[in-house]
Amino acid sequence: MTSEHNARVPAPAGRATSAPVMGRDSEATIFEYSSPGRRAWSFRSTGLPEWDASELVAPGLLRGAPVELVEVPERDLVAHVTRLTHRQYSVDLGAYPLGSCTMKYNPKLCDDAASLPGLANVHPATPASHCQGWLELLWSLSNALCEVTGMKAATLAPPAGAAGELTGLLLMRAWHDSQGETRTKVIIPDSAHGTNPASVTLGGYETVTVPSDDRGLVDMTALRNRLDGDVAGIMLTNPNTLGLFEEDIAEIAAAAHDVGALLYYDGANLNAILGVTRPGDMGFDIVHMNLHKTFAVPHGGGGPGAGPVAVSARLEDFLPGPLAQRGDDGTFAWVNPARSIGRVHSWYGNALALARAWSYILANGGDGLRRVAEGAVLNSNWLKSRLRGTYDIPFDRPAMHEFVASTSTLKKQTGLRALDVAKRMLEEGFHAPTVYFPLIVEEALMIEPTETESVETLEALAEALIRIAGEVAGEAAHAPRSTPVGRVDEALAARRLQATWDAVCQPS
Amino acid sequence: MTSEHNARVPAPAGRATSAPVMGRDSEATIFEYSSPGRRAWSFRSTGLPEWDASELVAPGLLRGAPVELVEVPERDLVAHVTRLTHRQYSVDLGAYPLGSCTMKYNPKLCDDAASLPGLANVHPATPASHCQGWLELLWSLSNALCEVTGMKAATLAPPAGAAGELTGLLLMRAWHDSQGETRTKVIIPDSAHGTNPASVTLGGYETVTVPSDDRGLVDMTALRNRLDGDVAGIMLTNPNTLGLFEEDIAEIAAAAHDVGALLYYDGANLNAILGVTRPGDMGFDIVHMNLHKTFAVPHGGGGPGAGPVAVSARLEDFLPGPLAQRGDDGTFAWVNPARSIGRVHSWYGNALALARAWSYILANGGDGLRRVAEGAVLNSNWLKSRLRGTYDIPFDRPAMHEFVASTSTLKKQTGLRALDVAKRMLEEGFHAPTVYFPLIVEEALMIEPTETESVETLEALAEALIRIAGEVAGEAAHAPRSTPVGRVDEALAARRLQATWDAVCQPS
Amino acid sequence: MGHFVPHSDADIERMLADLGLASLDELFAVVPDALRLARGLALEPGRSEPDVAFEMERLAAANRCGPELVCFAGAGAYDHEVPAATRRLGSRSEFVTAYTPYQPEVSQGVLQALFEYQTFVSRLAGLEIANASLYDGASATVEALNMAASPKGHSTMWVSGALHPNWRAVIKTFAAGSGHEIVEIPTRDGRTDWDAAPPGEPAAVVVANPNFFGVLEDVSAARTAADLHGAALVVAFDPVSAGLLRTPGEMGADIAVGEGQPLGTPMSFGGPYLGLFACRRDLVRRLPGRLVGRTRDVAGRNAYVTTLRAREQDIRREKASSNVCTNQTLIAVAAMIQLSWLGTSGLAELALRCARGARYTREALLGLPGVEEFVTAATLREFALKLPVDATTVVERMAEEGFLAGVAVGVESGLATIDGEALLVSVTERRTKEQIDRYVECVGKVIR
């Protein structure tokens, strides 16, 4: 399928035209740099007998030729990948006010923690007696997360928020099963993140949507109408995806519990309330956290994250295992909860991400975490107040860590869409806000400055947004012009799918 | 002097307009990001008494206010410096055919070696008994360098090539002193690198220049005319700075030795002859090496390098100390040569750079080093052959690792200067060749592709150079246009000197 | 207190004043008093950077690994070399601190790296489509089952009893939600015995090759079993063994999944790892996770973008093909770099070296008195043996000697288990003859 690629003339890997420091051409693919007989690899000398492949694998199973990957020297590989990094925006380059994503700056000390050989090189099947450091770390982190959320016990295994959601829903199911009940529905607000309904389906439940009222909060009447004995639970995030605190949360909890439903907390917005209030105190039964939002696990271009799930006492026995536990003698051991729903990860979750989160918690301490929330909420409100009068603020109540603006009015006036604002922001040297989410706001711009940006950066964000709003009609349509590529044809990508280099090379 | 800076409105550090991924504005200085009361630092808790400064320093000595540096959080510092890196070309981004500089790719394994805590964290005054690893490393490297150069003994202490030169000249002086002779002159070719004559002066000698003949080699007649009992030595590099092998080197050596002069080898061009021929075998008495050219110490934007000096047997006793030596029992100790010229560095030289070089030598081995030379010479000749016919090749003899081209003819035809070619090359995604050096060639372009570039990269370099040569007159004058800044006003920099931010802030 | 909020006290005062607030507390006026955590968090005060480093180093020092515990364990986590190039490039901050590439114009770095990654995974799997990563091998398998299931759910799934026990556990956990019936097919002599499958109409048949015991399965038998019921064949493959073996695609897989940890990621105490996922082109509309496609920008330049987004949860919500949002991008980028570094010849060489080490070690261990084969079927990079002493005990005692001897495994009702009588031993390219000889000698002592 690919044998002809290497026959082509390889592209010059030393040519750095793609590096923005020098130009705006495309960066060739690694496949185009390949040339037969070149290599980067070298392996340890072992002194072992050098049996042939044919002496090690039966003929029917042995492949004919090696898998065709590439043939590049280290020099060309390094140049290629370094240039790719020069075509990539990141928090370390500038502000990233991407709502719901909490793209804060992650202290470099956490990178150090995650690269300690004594953490990174441990095999997961090491006997507990020989990895006490890891077990202590997991146990300590789990306790801290319980304190932060006000819950009783936690599993650290889910590798992302969505995995945490599904784990939580399975806990919900196990709970109702244990009560001898079969419930079929889970209520979520119309502003919920897409992973919520998707997880509900995977959890074997039906999604029932509850609308937001004109405050932008859960419509209590509508909620009460939907609550019955078929409802397994309600999934909420608080502050919600409009960045508003659900003030009726205690009532919601009572109403849910009244019908025997459980209350699930989507912790993607936990950053806003650290040390101020806790899901457990609000009445939630199950909480997942996005450590890659709140606890400084960097986002890695889309992961890995970590999505621990903490639960109230009555759900503790159902947690997935194994869990690290401290014995009376101070040593740590793995335990499996009595009625565990079972494993949710090949091993124990994204352990090195957990180590980062632990180092972040150690560095901040209790007071520092509260300061994080204060900073996040202060920054969000300050920026919102700067934009008021220029952009619509659909639900203009005190914001928490983020807020939603909209170009609705501007669109009518000058045609400016949320998407245009996003693309223009890229030109201005910022990442764009989240657009068209939550779905209940037209032309939504969901803005989360995070606590790590200075007031001058907020001011610069505000000025850029205000400038864009004031531009003449159609101006933004050409944006972005200063980025490594201009506006990308997304429709073409779907219509003429080329998901691999081999697909590119095939006549379509 | 600087108190007003912090009173200004700080620039928004989260604004990434300078990152080429987003735009072409200037990056503010770190001083402009400063705002009172912010900070990045944190220190270990020690449990020590917290005496005041006034309890620790006498009043007359204690400064009034702290030194005004900056006040920035880690986030803003990281963003600033990361953006600076996006305004910087480097070998890891692309080809760097800068003649005389040997900007080859440095394997990443060498970076690992230099960051081992067991090497990086050792205090230089650690008793030899507790740093045997370092002493063994220095001893091994020293031996390997002697083998590569064909010399008897070496000092690793000089921290750069120029420091090695001066060390070598002082060895020359010590030698003649020991012979009861006072000599005053050192002969260097007109093509020599600027550090050579500068070092000669600092060594207390007078520079006598010997011209190149029409082969581009040392003019033997002229040399003989200049050789007399006042000549302390001859400094040569071979291949010379035209990239040509001094074929008469054996004769030169004999002539020098006949008048009692020593022969000094500037090892900046050693890359060309590794494993092929050795300065010692050519008759040189003193050799300095640029480990940051030949042995993969990365150039660091201008250092640190390392400039070890190796000498023939008769000079061994004069080497600067201390030197690592292996005793009969296999342990290592510091020794000082009997008639040492003394120390040339605060400690033992750029030790971590030496560790890199040693790891590079281990990885290459004897055969690999010869392959390095072969690759360097092959690449240089191949590229030269591609340019012949487009550029002048003033001394068109078989090239070694580099060659010198010229725009002399082109300048007459279209006005194209070497400088224009350099600036246009930046637009093409390459670093420029060295220009206007060596001084004996008009409009010189000194091109050293190095052995780590593939033939496709060489071809792309050739195509770019040929394209530039064919452009209409004046076209290049606007280059470079795609770089973070356009052509820089060097005259203004000198005329209105602003060497610090404080100078910028002062009315001039 | 941490100091990652940049504001000075004066900044805070000014910002509060701009908002007409008197204190930071007032920012939270909307939070009902009854819900406020008046006492503050019962966590220790924040520590300085060196104090955190000190504590993390203490924890790290309380684990044994590397030269202190020479690794002969595998079972889905392998002690491969991670070269400096992969480590240093993979940790560049542009990759590390970017979000999911929602804005392609400023995310070409991550997008192109993923496009190249997808190409590699597609080639390793011998299938046309590969996604941009899933969480780990187990989750990739779960997603494969969901993909293979009839759209109305509640399908029967035949899962080889020689698939990793932890993966089977994860499959069963999530089946509680999806309603799939998971039927585990027993093994015989280390291979899946498809003849022992109960009656039923599976939607998917899952087999690992090599399987948990390191055994090379007869994938064609699985293909036959799948064909009999019109089921999809899911093959779990090992990307290193792929250097020597025919691809899942060649052997008939509709979907291939795998654990990508061996491709440039350290063992990391089990995570973050990398779920490899590839499938036939006609299945692409039900693909879980992200997919990067190549397209053009307005100026006609090559550009990359996440595509077929309509499958994804943020658009299709409860009807999405999967709930995956954040995946393992950074680990996928590392795998892309590592596969480039290995290249065509390096991957083959790596697989060969592992197989050589395994054979040498296996023969040496079998030379010890009382050591026997646990299964007789052919293996490649790891193998299971029966020892005269219980394997768990051997592992504990060997740890005292400085070796992670392997993983204790067994078979219960025909199904592979962790914590059994046998020792599963894996040998990577990092193990030298000298280490193996010492290891075998030690095992000999320990089982005496």
Added chain:
Amino acid sequence: MGHFVPHSDADIERMLADLGLASLDELFAVVPDALRLARGLALEPGRSEPDVAFEMERLAAANRCGPELVCFAGAGAYDHEVPAATRRLGSRSEFVTAYTPYQPEVSQGVLQALFEYQTFVSRLAGLEIANASLYDGASATVEALNMAASPKGHSTMWVSGALHPNWRAVIKTFAAGSGHEIVEIPTRDGRTDWDAAPPGEPAAVVVANPNFFGVLEDVSAARTAADLHGAALVVAFDPVSAGLLRTPGEMGADIAVGEGQPLGTPMSFGGPYLGLFACRRDLVRRLPGRLVGRTRDVAGRNAYVTTLRAREQDIRREKASSNVCTNQTLIAVAAMIQLSWLGTSGLAELALRCARGARYTREALLGLPGVEEFVTAATLREFALKLPVDATTVVERMAEEGFLAGVAVGVESGLATIDGEALLVSVTERRTKEQIDRYVECVGKVIR
């Protein structure tokens, strides 16, 4: 064989054919046969990356440092914390793999970093001009003398006998070339005794503050001595102590030099370090090393460039003010980052913490029987003591106990020496009370 030359055999053949050559050997036809190294280099064959790593780790393991040898040694090399930000930013490959910024349009990153570095050094020194780095403290001092010398050379230099003995050695080595007469001025009770200077007309007077014994010198006395002869005053300062002390400029220095290692560079067995160099503005035309200036590009944007190049060797050749070409840029960039990280308050705090640790340690050691002050003058971050046991012996014995106890120093003919009877002890911000208490207890044992 190494494999850093990318060419395959086929590539080489093709390239040779293009050149009309039959073998690689023919490339070297110009090298006379007699000079060819027919036997090849007598070095071991090339090793693989992991084999090199293994060997380097073996060498590293044969050194003791860090927690194994808790550092109380200073004497010009200090065990300061290097935070993750400095380490990670300072090792970004754009800085590491760039050349000297000859082409400013693509070198703004390094140039601007150096401009900021120069500003910091200028402020620390209290002098208007700072260069872009020199090799180390010793070489910076040598360059200062050359700068201060009369243009026709052969000047007399008065150098404090309390300047670092190694630096004085370096000064003397290079004086053999420049012809300067180096007169070392004896100390009395740890301070330079300018009254003991012999008759003569020095071109420069050099004093360190704090000096080698950690003692705070009377710089005004040095200034007076310099003024008496119209000499330039060169002050060697410590950038950490600068957090508490008045600047060299304030104290009358014409030129300030220093060792910049404490600013973000590990102890590194003595190098690469960083020569700090600052001077009065009117001396700028004789400045050694590179200087970055701020200017504009064609579009009027701020831009940075190396300037006043006419001083440099590549232009002025034998008349250059110095022969320096390659300097220590990367270390200067790290210092820029570290100084930003410390910031105004952090540098003061750092200096304070070092001084507190030193005082606590000094008092505790003086509480041990038989321990006495070596000099009575006031010190800041390090101090010398006389012990009842020879200091070299104490250092050796303490090393066995896990401490690098300090550096053995002495005075000979009034001049500071390394390897003497006294122990020079330095305490950085990394030393905790607990470590110090254990250290003092151990010293107590060792000198009993």
